[in-house]
Amino acid sequence: MALIVFPAIDLKAGQVVRLAEGDMDRATVYGDDPAAQAMLFADSGAAHVHVVDLDGAFAGQSVNGDAVRAIVERFPGHVQLGGGIRTRDSVERWFDLGVARVVIGTAALDDPDFVRAAARDFPGGIVVAVDARDGMVATKGWADVSTTTTVDLARRFEDAGVAALLFTDVGRDGLLKGCNVEATVDLARAVDIPVIASGGVKGLADIHVLALHAKDGIEGVITGRALYDGRLDLAAALSVARAV
Numbered sequence: 001m002a003l004i005v006f007p008a009i010d011l012k013a014g015q016v017v018r019l020a021e022g023d024m025d026r027a028t029v030y031g032d033d034p035a036a037q038a039m040l041f042a043d044s045g046a047a048h049v050h051v052v053d054l055d056g057a058f059a060g061q062s063v064n065g066d067a068v069r070a071i072v073e074r075f076p077g078h079v080q081l082g083g084g085i086r087t088r089d090s091v092e093r094w095f096d097l098g099v100a101r102v103v104i105g106t107a108a109l110d111d112p113d114f115v116r117a118a119a120r121d122f123p124g125g126i127v128v129a130v131d132a133r134d135g136m137v138a139t140k141g142w143a144d145v146s147t148t149t150t151v152d153l154a155r156r157f158e159d160a161g162v163a164a165l166l167f168t169d170v171g172r173d174g175l176l177k178g179c180n181v182e183a184t185v186d187l188a189r190a191v192d193i194p195v196i197a198s199g200g201v202k203g204l205a206d207i208h209v210l211a212l213h214a215k216d217g218i219e220g221v222i223t224g225r226a227l228y229d230g231r232l233d234l235a236a237a238l239s240v241a242r243a244v
Helices: 034-043 054-059 065-074 088-096 106-110 112-121 150-155 181-190 204-212 234-243
Strands: 004-012 015-020 023-031 048-053 078-082 101-104 126-133 136-139 144-149 164-169 195-198 218-223
Touching: 004 034, 004 054, 004 065, 004 195, 004 234, 015 034, 023 034, 034 048, 034 065, 048 054, 048 065, 065 078, 078 126, 088 101, 088 112, 101 106, 101 112, 106 112, 106 126, 112 126, 126 150, 136 150, 144 150, 150 181, 164 181, 164 218, 181 195, 181 204, 181 218, 204 218, 204 234
Parallel strands: 004 048, 004 218, 048 078, 078 101, 101 126, 126 164, 164 195, 195 218
Antiparallel strands: 004 015, 015 023, 126 136, 136 144
C-alpha cells in the first residue's frame, strides 16, 4: 500500500498558517481561505488533507469550526482533523459533518478510556497523536511536556482499535530540518498500529525514505511548510510515495 501524503492546513484565527516548533507566537500566514487551499491540494492530486485547529488545541474545544466545515464541504477526499477534540460530543459532531478521521492528543494521555470508547464506536476513525519533545509526550498544544514516553503512550492503545498513531517530533515541526525518520520507524516497530510521520519534512528525500519504511508500519506523512514555501511539489511527492 502506497504511503499516504497528507498536505497540512493549520488554522489560526481563520487563516492558514504554519508554526515553528508549535509556538503560536511564531506563526507564518499563508492564506485567508482554507477551503480554497484544500482545493489547490486536491487539484495536485491529494486524496487526503490534514487539518489542525491550532486555537482549538489551546482552548480545548473547536475555535475554527467554520473554516473546518468549509474545507469538509469542498474537499473531495478524506479530511483528517485534530485540535481540541477532547469530548464524545465533539467526536460525534465532526463525524456527523463528514470528517473522515479525528485526531486525539491531550485526551489520549489524560483520559485513555474516552479514546478507547471512541475507537470502539467509530471503527477506523480515531487517530492518537503522539507528540514528542525529546522522547516525552507533549500535550495541550505542545505547551506541556509529560513524564510519559511516546512508546509507553502508544502501547496503551495497542488493543484499542485506533486507526493510526500520528507521531510528531515537535522540535522539528515547521523548521524544515528533515523528518525524524529514525524515531518514527522505531515507534512503528514497537507497536502494531500504523504510524503517520510528521514534523520537519523538507523535500522529496523525506517522502522517499518514509515510503521505503511502509513495510515497517509507516502509513503516511504530513507535510506543510515545505509545500507552502515551494520546497516540495505535492504532485511530485504523491508520485514518489506511490513509486516505492
